[in-house]
Amino acid sequence: xxxxxxxxxxxxxxxxxxxxxxxxxxxxxxxxxxxxxxxxxxxxxxxxxxxxxxxxxxxxxxxxxxxxxxxxxxxxxxxxxxxxxxxxxxxxxxxxxxxxxxxxxxxxxxxxxxxxxxxxxxxxxxxxxxxxxxxxxxxxxxxxxxxxxxxxxxxxxxxxxxxxxxxxxxxxxxxxxxxxxxxxxxxxxxxxxxxxxxxxxxxxxxxxxxxx
Amino acid sequence: xxxxxxxxxxxxxxxxxxxxxxxxxxxxxxxxxxxxxxxxxxxxxxxxxxxxxxxxxxxxxxxxxxxxxxxxxxxxxxxxxxxxxxxxxxxxxxxxxxxxxxxxxxxxxxxxxxxxxxxxxxxxxxxxxxxxxxxxxxxxxxxxxxxxxxxxxxxxxxxxxxxxxxxxxxxxxxxxxxxxxxxxxxxxxxxxxxxxxxxxxxxxxxxxxxxx
Numbered sequence: 001x002x003x004x005x006x007x008x009x010x011x012x013x014x015x016x017x018x019x020x021x022x023x024x025x026x027x028x029x030x031x032x033x034x035x036x037x038x039x040x041x042x043x044x045x046x047x048x049x050x051x052x053x054x055x056x057x058x059x060x061x062x063x064x065x066x067x068x069x070x071x072x073x074x075x076x077x078x079x080x081x082x083x084x085x086x087x088x089x090x091x092x093x094x095x096x097x098x099x100x101x102x103x104x105x106x107x108x109x110x111x112x113x114x115x116x117x118x119x120x121x122x123x124x125x126x127x128x129x130x131x132x133x134x135x136x137x138x139x140x141x142x143x144x145x146x147x148x149x150x151x152x153x154x155x156x157x158x159x160x161x162x163x164x165x166x167x168x169x170x171x172x173x174x175x176x177x178x179x180x181x182x183x184x185x186x187x188x189x190x191x192x193x194x195x196x197x198x199x200x201x202x203x204x205x206x207x208x209x210x211x212x
Numbered sequence: 213x214x215x216x217x218x219x220x221x222x223x224x225x226x227x228x229x230x231x232x233x234x235x236x237x238x239x240x241x242x243x244x245x246x247x248x249x250x251x252x253x254x255x256x257x258x259x260x261x262x263x264x265x266x267x268x269x270x271x272x273x274x275x276x277x278x279x280x281x282x283x284x285x286x287x288x289x290x291x292x293x294x295x296x297x298x299x300x301x302x303x304x305x306x307x308x309x310x311x312x313x314x315x316x317x318x319x320x321x322x323x324x325x326x327x328x329x330x331x332x333x334x335x336x337x338x339x340x341x342x343x344x345x346x347x348x349x350x351x352x353x354x355x356x357x358x359x360x361x362x363x364x365x366x367x368x369x370x371x372x373x374x375x376x377x378x379x380x381x382x383x384x385x386x387x388x389x390x391x392x393x394x395x396x397x398x399x400x401x402x403x404x405x406x407x408x409x410x411x412x413x414x415x416x417x418x419x420x421x422x423x424x
Contacts, residue, residue, distance in 0.1 A: 007219050118361070148278060148279060149278060166352070166381060
């Protein structure tokens with residue numbers, strides 16, 4: 001076994017151990033944690049805004065970005081308890097980062113949304129203490145995404161197809177998209193949404209309520 | 213220095229040495245190589261289609277994807293000499309992968325486009341033998357992308373703002389976007405394009421001709 005492979009295995013192993021501890025601690029507090037993943041500009045924050053508007057539980061947000069804190073400012077201005085993590089270059093969140101943020105947020109019963117780095121590849125490889133993974137895909141990214149980025153679609157517990165308000169202006173083959181999703185993932189609900197108009201988010205929040 | 217940091221430094225070092233060799237070999241053959249980067253669904257392939265239509269030099273394409281080969285099939289059907297690389301999970305192309313593909317493609321004088329994995333983070337960290345980096349951003353991803361993903365914008369030699377045909381239907385603050393770009397990168401031309409209508413690609417090809 002090469003030294004690179006050994007080191008990567010130990011990185012994953014350490015990450016998963018910390019993730020399991022975070023998950024147990026959140027469960028004990030009555031917190032349901034959702035790892036929100038998607039490509040850059042998929043509308044992760046605008047989806048969170050639509051969700052917290054409809055949620056009757058207390059929302060908490062951990063905002064992951066390489067740099068900048070626009071989304072944290074937006075969520076704080078809406079009264080959502082939010083903490084920013086800047087990775088300074090790293091392409092995904094890991095569980096030690098989340099452990100520190102959870103301590104700092106002082107979370108009580110409710111729903112914790114962890115907005116991962118905008119990246120359809122690396123975040124899917126790392127557990128960060130979540131109870132469920134929400135994947136946000138978009139009609140503007142195109143219908144071939146499940147085929148090209150299978151791991152994120154395979155691991156998702158719920159999949160949102162965002163920016164549905166733009167459907168009249170673009171080519172998006174929903175049957176082809178769904179065929180790709182179902183080849184990887186038989187069970188996750190797939191819900192068409194619009195962060196702009198709010199379409200579909202009642203259904204998303206019903207799903208959260210059924211799990212949390 | 214930790215073992216992880218040592219290993220990462222040796223990975224970058226090895227990659228850069230191979231990249232320098234590929235670059236020298238392509239230069240000697242009269243090939244200008246462009247590393248095409250962008251988020252998932254930014255329209256990298258549709259931009260390449262618009263570019264090769266207008267190019268009076270011989271185009272070659274190396275298509276990078278985690279899985280699937282839709283884009284290679286499309287380009288081959290247009291008569292473009294194209295080779296597929298599937299990384300099987302890895303989030304960026306590296307120079308050993310490109311070295312093998314270049315040998316297989318049997319490239320003569322012309323322009324080589326290397327379409328990287330759809331990812332606005334990791335590809336910007338790796339030289340792959342290119343003479344220039346082309347970054348494709350989109351109006352649908354939003355105007356905050358230079359602030360959130362600075363390295364890709366900092367390293368780009370040319371920046372395309374794709375999907376301009378959707379501007380009437382979305383909020384995109386071009387001044388804010390440009391302010392973010394220019395804080396990182398004083399010189400790269402920034403060109404508004406549409407892979408759908410062809411807008412802007414004459415200017416992109418003029419830039420390629422001025423360099424190649």
